Amino acid sequence: MTSRRVASLVAVSWFYSLLICAVMIVLTVSLQLCGNIVNTVYCGNYSIVKLACSDITVINIYGLFVSLCTLFVPLILILYTYIKILRVCFSGCKQSRQKALSTCTPHFVSLINFSFGCSFEILQSRFDMSGVPTMFRILLSLYFLTCQPLLNAVMYGLTFSKIRVVVRNVVSEVGL
Secondary structure: OOHHHHHHHHHHHHHHHHHHHHHHHHHHHOOOEOOOOOOOOOOOHHHHHOOEOOOOHHHHHHHHHHHHHHHHHHHHHHHHHHHHHHHHHHOOOHHHHHHHHHHHHHHHHHHHHHHHHHHHHHHHHHOOOOOOOHHHHHHHHHHHHHHHHHHHHHHHHOOOHHHHHHHHHHHHHHOO
16 A cells, blocks of 8 residues: 555545535525424534425435445445455454454444444434434434444443453442
């Protein structure tokens, strides 16, 4: 992996993200809005789109396409890669299996956690959630903002022995 290749990959990922955001902003700015109350904890782009009086078919199609390309396609590729890695590791000795599981488990849990949060945000924004109790909707919308980063910190923090020892001491002192 050369420095030039790394720079190219970084540039492509930034350009792709900026292009997606720019197109969505252009599509959203052109909308005629009929309301001004956002029924979520934070204001996402689709919360504004739902306030539109005009036709939002193009934005819906674009949003679903972008969601597919940025969330589900990479998720499938990552899961496929994990399966291949684990298949090779499980064909080896017991030590390689343990090493593979200890390395891949935090990554896999973090990936599933992130995917769940993203999927819920997509579903919550696209479907009528008025039948779901308000408190439950608020808690689930906060999931992506709070639980996802906290779980990552805990998962990766506990892999360090010094942090694990401190957490174990705190838990034993509290009596949990």
